Amino acid sequence: MRQFDMQVIPFEAVYNFRDMGGYKTKDGRFVKDGLFYRSAALGKMTTADKEQFETLGIKTIFDYRDDHEAQSNPNPIFLNTKYIQIPAKGNHAFEMPTNAEKTMGRQNFYKVINPDMFRDFYAQMPFNNASFKALMATIQQPENLGLVHHCAVGKDRTGIGGALILLALDVPEETIMQDYLDTNIHLRPMVERMTQAIQHDFNDKELQQFHALMSAREDYLQAAFNEMDVRYGSKATFLEQEFALTKEKREQLQAYCLS
Template sequence: MANQRLLPIKNGYNFRDLGGYPTADGHQIKWHRLIRTGSLAHLDRNDLTVLDNIPISLDIDLRAPDEVKKDPDRVPSQAKYYHLPVFEADETDASHSDEEIAAQMQQPGNGYHHMIDVYHRMTTAASAKQAYQKLLNLLLNNERGALLFHCTAGKDRTGMAAYLILSALGVEQKIIMEDYLLTNTVTQEFRNHWLQDMRNHGASEALVTNRAALASVAPDYLNTAIKIITQNYGNVNQYLNNYLDITPTEIKDLRKLYLD
């Protein structure tokens, strides 16, 4: 399969290979080993064939139990499925309806501040700790094929996972932020259409702005998590070691598995 960042998935969005990113010490991430995505619930046979051709060996679902029950994954044929909920309910609002959002997002700035709170909790909540610990341990035991990790939109819970994984592999923070913000580029058409449809149906501009904040990523969001990590642990490597219990030896093992 060709090396390409954005995968040709028709019935899902934000499907991306993390291969090719360089590390600070001159290596690069192997292609077809780490895949970050949005929901797998609506994939058709052709989409699953794309994933089977990589192939996907592990499907890591970071969504809350109610999201999984409502829209279960269409699991690639060679993949083993793991459900590792970052939150017990969808705190990111990625799976909530416009009506549900409208009930709590009428004041300007609500969406932005809500996402700041989400990233604080992803860095400190016990459920998030357990999910990301297990994800990193599964990475350590995946010797062939690709580990795919996802939530609903593939941007927040997935974005935090990508930050931790890329940091563990030694990718520079500037490149990690660029990958994080790539979500906005690859989902722009979808988001613009969605937000315009809200306007066409009479939504207030405050609600549209809040919905836009929920549906996108921003440097402030990820930097919130980074700031908490730095304040409490000094740097992300110490966070991985002292909070997520990933030892320096295991970091070296991850790099052997996923770097050229």
């Protein structure tokens, strides 16, 4: 099994791009490399980034952003690659930070939205969400893999999507949590640059709130895990009821994706 930091694929202008392979499942198998990737937005790719991307064998780009976000920073076009873009924000009232300038202003987002609201956002996201339903249907078709799923920074919507994929593959929750928390390492340069840009307009409390919202925090993803158990009693029942992932379908998925 590879160490977590060895899963990162370095790009010049794409953050947080990682192969989700190498994780050990509860029965001792491992997620195969090259089937699932998670990332921040791909739109700023350099020529060298595009050349590297094309070596990865990615057949599907699954984008959790809404239309405004995607139009503001569109995905690069690759031949023979399927594009799926379905907003994963769900029914939550607030806009995502990358989209907030059209309503409250991006800086005001970090001043108005607090961590308690973000925990609630995570707790609601996995349920009755058309984007994640499409994701879980997509990954059951081997011809769609390798697949990269992404949002704006690859933390929140991608964090839930990654958790769902790994749950379906029977990866332990503590491993899934570590995969999520590793985002903090790979987004650090971006967060530091953003901090430099806003620090003169934010007081100390507002800066603390900004960092809380820009962090992958255990209590955020745990809120989603807890809600799955509250609503369904178990993760297996959650996967079956929300995504029609029966035991048999999960076994079929695992047979293809694990070694």
